Amino acid sequence: MRYFRVTTAALVLFFVSSIFGLSGCGEKQEPAKTSVVKQEAKAADTMTMAAQKVAEIPQTTAPAAEPSQAPITEERTFYDFEGDLLGWEVPSWAAGKTDHVAKEVVVSEEIASKGKSSMKVTADFPGGSWTAGLVEIQQFLDLSKYRVIRADVYLPADAPIGLKAKLILTVGENWKFVEMNGGVPLMPGEWATISASIEPGSYDWKRVIPDEEFAKDIRKIAIRVESNNKPKYDGVFYVDNVRVGR
Numbered sequence: 001m002r003y004f005r006v007t008t009a010a011l012v013l014f015f016v017s018s019i020f021g022l023s024g025c026g027e028k029q030e031p032a033k034t035s036v037v038k039q040e041a042k043a044a045d046t047m048t049m050a051a052q053k054v055a056e057i058p059q060t061t062a063p064a065a066e067p068s069q070a071p072i073t074e075e076r077t078f079y080d081f082e083g084d085l086l087g088w089e090v091p092s093w094a095a096g097k098t099d100h101v102a103k104e105v106v107v108s109e110e111i112a113s114k115g116k117s118s119m120k121v122t123a124d125f126p127g128g129s130w131t132a133g134l135v136e137i138q139q140f141l142d143l144s145k146y147r148v149i150r151a152d153v154y155l156p157a158d159a160p161i162g163l164k165a166k167l168i169l170t171v172g173e174n175w176k177f178v179e180m181n182g183g184v185p186l187m188p189g190e191w192a193t194i195s196a197s198i199e200p201g202s203y204d205w206k207r208v209i210p211d212e213e214f215a216k217d218i219r220k221i222a223i224r225v226e227s228n229n230k231p232k233y234d235g236v237f238y239v240d241n242v243r244v245g246r
Helices: 002-056
Strands: 075-079 102-108 118-125 130-141 148-154 164-171 176-179 191-197 218-228 233-245
Touching (some): 130 164, 218 233
Antiparallel strands (some): 075 233, 130 218, 148 191
């Protein structure tokens, strides 16, 4: 019996010591809790300062604009080819390039999309590789009042299927060459209208999204008819009614 009591007393003493020991551990951990609180407060202060610095950075980039979806109700024709090429030509820089195949331009009364005459372009697409017949005019224009640029292209009825046409602009002080994202298929015996938005935010141009300055400084307008490996075609196409709209 005495052995049992001693053992019981020892156990009681052990549990009491354990309780006080745990209490002591809690008191020793208090500084750690204080340290965590301080770290959290410091982190919060850092985030607040970072947010303030970001807010102080001047916002120089305006939100991206989007072209208007309203219908075009007014057009102005710049080049109608009524008796005159008005400066359009096969450019001299293309003459020595094997992949540029336009040969000659003349005014023709054979067909027109508007009026009595159009620009007739002679070209020889050999097939087997990418080639293009390009005609252009160099003229400084401010088209910022307008939303689209358009032109009509005609392929004779005996021409093959597969040719495409696109508009190309040269813009700004650096004479940046900007072409349409995709070409418009030309159907033999039919007029096709190629059209591209020149408004800020337009996605009609390859690797360029126009800004507010884009249409203010147009330096060249070009029309390019392309054969992508095929078809082969030695003949003519017609261009008429190069215009803008709003």
